[in-house]
Amino acid sequence: MYRNLTIRQKQIVWAWAFLAIPVLFYVVIRFYPTGNAMLISLQNWNLLGDRTWAGLDNYAKLMQDEVFWKVFKNTFVYLLIGTPVSLVISFIIAYHLDRVRFMHGFIRMLYFLPFMTSAVAMAWVWRGFYQPVPVGLFNNYLAAAGIPQIEFLRSTTNALPSILAPAVWAGLGFQIIIFMAGLRAIPRSYYEAARIDGVPWWTVLFEITIPLLKPTIVFIVVFSSIGFLRIFDHVFNMTSNDPGGPLNSTKPLVLMIYDTAFNAFDMGYASAQTVVLFLILLIVSLIQLRILRDR
Amino acid sequence: MANLALRNLVKTYDKTEVLHGINLDVADGEFVVFVGPSGCGKSTTLRLIAGLEDTTSGEIEIAGRTVNNLEPKDRDIAMVFQNYAIYPHMTVRKNIGFGLRTSKLPRAQKDARINEVAEILDMTPLLERKPNQLSGGQRQRVAIGRAMVRDPAVFLFDEPLSNLDAQLRTQMRLEIKKLHQRVGNTIIFVTHDQVEAMTMADRIVIMKDGHIQQVGTPAEVYHSPANMFVATFIGAPAMNMLTGKGTGGGIALPSGTFATNGPDGADLVLGVRPDDLMLSGGQAVTAGKVILREPLGSETLIYVDTPSGEIIARADGRTPPEVGETVQLGADPANVHVFDAASGQAVR
Numbered sequence: 001m002y003r004n005l006t007i008r009q010k011q012i013v014w015a016w017a018f019l020a021i022p023v024l025f026y027v028v029i030r031f032y033p034t035g036n037a038m039l040i041s042l043q044n045w046n047l048l049g050d051r052t053w054a055g056l057d058n059y060a061k062l063m064q065d066e067v068f069w070k071v072f073k074n075t076f077v078y079l080l081i082g083t084p085v086s087l088v089i090s091f092i093i094a095y096h097l098d099r100v101r102f103m104h105g106f107i108r109m110l111y112f113l114p115f116m117t118s119a120v121a122m123a124w125v126w127r128g129f130y131q132p133v134p135v136g137l138f139n140n141y142l143a144a145a146g147i148p149q150i151e152f153l154r155s156t157t158n159a160l161p162s163i164l165a166p167a168v169w170a171g172l173g174f175q176i177i178i179f180m181a182g183l184r185a186i187p188r189s190y191y192e193a194a195r196i197d198g199v200p201w202w203t204v205l206f207e208i209t210i211p212l213l214k215p216t217i218v219f220i221v222v223f224s225s226i227g228f229l230r231i232f233d234h235v236f237n238m239t240s241n242d243p244g245g246p247l248n249s250t251k252p253l254v255l256m257i258y259d260t261a262f263n264a265f266d267m268g269y270a271s272a273q274t275v276v277l278f279l280i281l282l283i284v285s286l287i288q289l290r291i292l293r294d295r
Numbered sequence: 296m297a298n299l300a301l302r303n304l305v306k307t308y309d310k311t312e313v314l315h316g317i318n319l320d321v322a323d324g325e326f327v328v329f330v331g332p333s334g335c336g337k338s339t340t341l342r343l344i345a346g347l348e349d350t351t352s353g354e355i356e357i358a359g360r361t362v363n364n365l366e367p368k369d370r371d372i373a374m375v376f377q378n379y380a381i382y383p384h385m386t387v388r389k390n391i392g393f394g395l396r397t398s399k400l401p402r403a404q405k406d407a408r409i410n411e412v413a414e415i416l417d418m419t420p421l422l423e424r425k426p427n428q429l430s431g432g433q434r435q436r437v438a439i440g441r442a443m444v445r446d447p448a449v450f451l452f453d454e455p456l457s458n459l460d461a462q463l464r465t466q467m468r469l470e471i472k473k474l475h476q477r478v479g480n481t482i483i484f485v486t487h488d489q490v491e492a493m494t495m496a497d498r499i500v501i502m503k504d505g506h507i508q509q510v511g512t513p514a515e516v517y518h519s520p521a522n523m524f525v526a527t528f529i530g531a532p533a534m535n536m537l538t539g540k541g542t543g544g545g546i547a548l549p550s551g552t553f554a555t556n557g558p559d560g561a562d563l564v565l566g567v568r569p570d571d572l573m574l575s576g577g578q579a580v581t582a583g584k585v586i587l588r589e590p591l592g593s594e595t596l597i598y599v600d601t602p603s604g605e606i607i608a609r610a611d612g613r614t615p616p617e618v619g620e621t622v623q624l625g626a627d628p629a630n631v632h633v634f635d636a637a638s639g640q641a642v643r
Contacts, residue, residue: 189380192347197445198368198397211384 034278041271051268058272067248067256068273075229075253078164079284082228086168086175087220093172094179095209108177115173123237126166127153130238153238156249163250167234171227175220182216183209218292222285229281230254253277298323299344299449299481304353306339313339314505316353321449321483321498326475328484330492331502331528337485340502341451344483345374358448368397373442374451377458381426381437387413388422391440398445412440415477432463439471443478452484456491468494489529493517501525519632523639526566526632532596535572537565537581537603538636546633549602550581553626557633557642566632569596572608574616577625581606585616599624 005013041058045051062068097107114122129137130152139149152162186209194204210217232254236243243259244251253273261270304317314336321327329337342348344355346367355362362370373394381390391412395405413419416436426434435455442450452471456464472495475482486492492499493513501508501516501524509521520526520534527533539546543559546552557563567580583601595615599606599622608624616622633642 187378187380189376189378190382192345193374193376193380193441194393195347196345196367196372196374197394197441198366199393200397203396207385208382212382214384 037271037274040267041275043268045267046265047267048265054268058268061269062272062276067251070248071244071251071253071256074160074249074251075231075280077160078167078231078252079225079228081161082164082168082231083221083225086171086224087217089168090172090175090220091179091213094176094183095205097176098180098183108180111176112173114170117170119170119233120237122166122170123234127238130162154246156247159239159246159250163235163238166238167228167231170234171224175224178216178220179213182213186212214292218289221292222288225284225288226281229277229284232258253280298325298358299483300354300356301340301344302354302356304340304343304355305351306336306343306348307351312351312505314343314351317507319500319507319510321481324479324481326472326482326484326495326497327500328486328492328496328498329500329502330486330489331508333487334504335502336505337487337500337502338453341374341453341483341485344370344449345372345451346370371448372451373445373447373449374453375435375438375442375455377454379434379438379455379458381434381441383426386423386425387418387429387437387440390426390437391422391444394441394445408444412444415443415474416440431459432467435459435467436470439474446480448481450480450482452482454485454487456486457488464491471495489531493529499529501528503528519641520566521641523564523566523634526634526641530568532569532607534566534568534632535606535608536634537567537606539563539565539603548581551579553580553628553631554578555628555631555633562636563642564634564636566634567626568630569607569609571626571630572606573625573627574608574610574622575625577627580624580626582621582623585618585620585622588615588618590615597622 002010002013040051042054042056043051044054044057093111097104097111100107128135131139132149132151133139133143136152138152142149151158153159190208190212191204194208199207231252235250235252235255236258239245239250244255254277257270257273257277260266260273264270299319299321301317301319304314305312306314317336317340319327329340331337339348343350344357346362346365350363357370357372382393385393388409392405392409395408398405400408409422410419413422416439418433418436418440421429421433426437429437438455455471456467459467468491471482471484484491484495496513498510498512499516500510503524509516509525511519516525516529520529523536527536537546537548539548539553539562541547541557541559541561541563542552544556545554546557546563546565548565553565555565565580572580581599581601581603583599583606585597586600586605587598589596589598590612592612594612595610597608597610597615599608601624606624608622610616634640635642
């Protein structure tokens with residue numbers, strides 16, 4: 001029977017044969033749980049007892065939950081500060097590193113190292129840096145310089161930026177590598193032509209380099225936005241005696257979901273939060289792709 | 296006005312010297328083509344003139360000024376790159392106008408200049424398009440337009456036609472030549488294609504291994520090549536080279552002595568272009584069997600197996616000799632070239 005197929009039909013048979021495994025994998029591991037979460041968000045369930053139908057109660061509860069709105073705001077603060085800051089820093093580093101010949105590979109490795117390091121280990125090291133004297137590195141420096149102590153993790157205003165800083169730092173290596181690949185892809189003759197035309201460096205930067213890096217920038221913005229919207233491990237590990245604290249000032253959505261699901265065992269409510277996170281990710285990604293896509 | 300002079304130009308990368316003292320004078324309005332095999336230093340010379348690379352030693356003069364230590368923008372030059380280097384995210388108008396970014400002209404005058412250039416290049420209807428909506432030849436014209444808009448003393452072209460297909464290349468060749476006749480700026484044009492060099496140049500500079508081999512008009516380099524390299528590089532199919540020994544009044548070839556003047560007792564090479572070999576008449580050069588024919592329509596190239604090796608000759612297109620036929624090859628002694636085998640230099 002297979003023999004009688006045309007070449008095109010045979011190709012289709014083979015394509016589906018190879019696709020079958022990932023498709024199956026995706027259905028079982030991704031789509032089924034996603035659908036199930038959406039279903040559970042309309043139910044009440046404590047993980048052990050029966051599921052009871054709740055309709056939109058969980059969503060209604062969410063809308064009236066003060067903690068949710070605080071967490072919602074925190075999540076967007078992570079996104080709106082983390083993404084642009086990491087984008088600018090990684091671009092500046094990549095832009096200059098691109099010109100460095102001396103020990104280029106070694107320096108690049110140094111930048112990439114944090115990306116490969118376990119977030120948990122890193123969070124605990126930074127947590128140590130943030131402690132008061134005599135433990136904390138930063139406060140020791142401040143004390144030595146005669147500057148008053150800063151409560152990094154125990155202040156409701158300082159805690160979130162203090163957690164965001166290592167999260168940004170950890171992602172830089174990856175973004176730098178992507179930026180450098182983008183920079184390398186721009187033909188040298190574009191710069192040589194600009195040199196002959198005698199335009200100043202900022203014109204070259206803003207009118208040649210950055211516009212030509214647009215696909216790279218789109219990728220990094222979408223990728224890092226998703227990362228910051230899903231931030232969890234840095235927050236959890238740096239505030240582990242009161243996760244998301246103090247007073248929920250650092251709690252992101254994922255941490256709230258975790259709390260609701262595995263501390264309060266309110267699966268329905270947690271699922272409703274998950275669906276909201278899913279919608280936020282979807283909308284943010286779509287908006288970014290639309291804004292940044294080539295017109 | 297604008298002329299270009301290179302004095303003892305030397306360029307080294309690390310410890311490797313790639314240009315060994317280039318000397319050249321280019322007159323105002325002249326179209327000079329640098330030609331040579333890859334790695335001969337022609338593009339390096341161009342990049343030195345442009346100021347994209349630092350000169351190791353020697354002097355570059357443009358319009359009477361020494362420009363060695365001037366930035367490219369201050370050298371009064373414009374360059375057209377092999378890959379065009381036009382910006383994909385800008386319209387044709389912005390691309391052409393990019394060369395005027397630093398100019399202090401008022402906006403209206405800049406616009407007028409862009410329109411004028413677009414007019415000359417026949418690009419006016421395409422001004423608002425992006426490069427990806429243009430054909431290869433049109434992109435090439437945008438690149439030329441960006442150079443023209445600055446009205447430089449010297450235009451530099453770095454193998455600008457090598458990304459085009461054969462037909463378009465022939466067409467752009469003509470267009471560039473016409474453009475030169477019209478605007479009259481000095482042009483330095485780099486290519487590895489000897490046909491481009493022959494058809495476009497007022498003067499050709501033939502380079503090899505960082506040395507200039509010969510400078511001359513297309514007719515000069517074709518008819519009186521200075522050495523064996525130039526003789527074989529210019530002209531297609533390449534000149535036939537027959538080795539022999541000087542006898543005072545001729546060259547002793549394996550198939551007999553060809554009477555011409557040359558030093559006695561020296562190892563000599565007789566060079567004869569395929570066009571100058573005659574199947575009947577002339578003074579006998581050599582003879583052999585036809586082993587291959589390449590019909591080109593108007594003529595047929597025949598490959599002849601002779602005691603001096605394989606020789607290419609041009610035969611009539613309608614009645615060429617058959618494969619296997621023995622042919623006598625003769626030449627007019629006035630049209631042959633004699634080279635010294637050891638130095639490669641032309642003896643006469």
